[in-house]
Amino acid sequence: TQLLEQSPQFLSIQEGENLTVYCNSSSVFSSLQWYRQEPGEGPVLLVTVVTGGEVKKLKRLTFQFGDARKDSSLHITAAQPGDTGLYLCAGLEYGNKLVFGAGTILRVKS
Amino acid sequence: GAVVSQHPSWVICKSGTSVKIECRSLDFQATTMFWYRQFPKQSLMLMATSNEGSKATYEQGVEKDKFLINHASLTLSTLTVTSAHPEDSSFYICSARVGIAYGYTFGSGTRLTVV
Numbered sequence: 001t002q003l004l005e006q007s008p009q010f011l012s013i014q015e016g017e018n019l020t021v022y023c024n025s026s027s028v029f030s031s032l033q034w035y036r037q038e039p040g041e042g043p044v045l046l047v048t049v050v051t052g053g054e055v056k057k058l059k060r061l062t063f064q065f066g067d068a069r070k071d072s073s074l075h076i077t078a079a080q081p082g083d084t085g086l087y088l089c090a091g092l093e094y095g096n097k098l099v100f101g102a103g104t105i106l107r108v109k110s
Numbered sequence: 111g112a113v114v115s116q117h118p119s120w121v122i123c124k125s126g127t128s129v130k131i132e133c134r135s136l137d138f139q140a141t142t143m144f145w146y147r148q149f150p151k152q153s154l155m156l157m158a159t160s161n162e163g164s165k166a167t168y169e170q171g172v173e174k175d176k177f178l179i180n181h182a183s184l185t186l187s188t189l190t191v192t193s194a195h196p197e198d199s200s201f202y203i204c205s206a207r208v209g210i211a212y213g214y215t216f217g218s219g220t221r222l223t224v225v
Contacts, residue, residue, distance in 0.1 A: 006153075033213045042116070042203050042216030043154070088153060090214075096142065096159075096207065098214055103153040 003027070004091050006101030014109055016078050021104045023089035024071040029099075030092050032065055032072045037086040037103075046074075079108045112138050112208040116217025123194055123224055131189045131220045133204030139184035140206035144214070145177075148201040160187040194224040 005024045013019055023032065031050045035043035047056050049065035049072060056063045060083075062075040072089055089101040113136040123129050133143055141162045146154040158179050159167040166179035176198075178190040191198055205216040 035216075040201075040219065040221065042114075042205070042219045045213040045215070048213045086151075097156065098144065098205075098207075099156075100153045103151075105151060 004089060004099055004101040006089050006104055008104060009102060010105045010107075012107045012109065013079055015080055017108075019076050019079055019106070021074045021087055021089075021106075022071070023073065023091075023101050025091060026070065027091075028069045030069075030094055032069070033090045033092070033098070034063055034072070034074050035088040035090060037088060039086075043088055076106075079106075081108045081110045084108050112136075112206075112215045114140075114143075114204060114206055114215045114217045116204055116220055118220060119218060120221040121223070123222070125195055125224055126193055128190055128192045129194055129222060131191075131202055131204075131222075133187045133189070133206075133217050135185045135206050135215075138206075138208060140187070141184060143181060143187040143204055143206045145179060145187075145189050146203045146205065148203060148219075150201075154203060157189075162187075191222065194222070196224045198222065199224045 007022050033048045034046045037043040047063045052067045052069045054065045060077045064073045084107050087104045090098045115134045117132045143160040145157045147157050148154050156169050157172045160179045160181040162181045162184050168174045181187040201219050203219040205214045207214050
């Protein structure tokens with residue numbers, strides 16, 4: 001099983017600040033996904049990136065897939081308290097298995 | 111959109127008893143479903159891959175006799191925790207893949223507490 005390193009593990013920021021979460025691996029994934037999870041609920045898909053170098057935007061969230069398809073980043077602009085949650089990156093191995101990073105707990109204080 | 115329904119959302123059971131968790135795909139057929147376990151403030155750990163009509167594939171270190179998986183139809187997979195012990199207390203989540211564009215759809219999870 002391939003490994004995904006996600007950082008930082010915990011982030012506490014003030015409302016309005018920007019932040020970036022990183023997801024890195026030494027292996028290539030066929031695609032990479034970002035999820036957000038609220039306490040006591042299952043993860044909810046935010047985005048899937050498939051092509052190396054791909055950039056996707058979802059309102060204040062910007063997702064990037066590395067050229068070599070081994071790393072990805074999530075950038076949030078002007079964070080709001082509603083962005084608080086657990087963010088998970090997950091790489092799809094060839095063979096249908098989804099490998100999760102350790103997760104980033106984000107807390108945005110008002 | 112594709113929805114995976116997981117039931118129950120929480121359960122408390124006595125040590126030594128068995129608990130069954132259901133995972134249903136509501137508006138699509140899922141030949142493959144996945145079962146994860148998650149500890150507080152940690153990521154999801156894949157336990158097993160459930161295949162319709164065949165035996166499940168378990169990850170290394172997961173006891174197949176303790177975590178029984180049945181995938182008898184294209185819309186239902188079940189996970190039974192047998193002879194549960196307090197260390198089995200955790201958040202269990204199922205998921206199914208709905209094509210590349212939709213990624214994986216996850217159930218809402220089941221909080222199991224063994225007392």
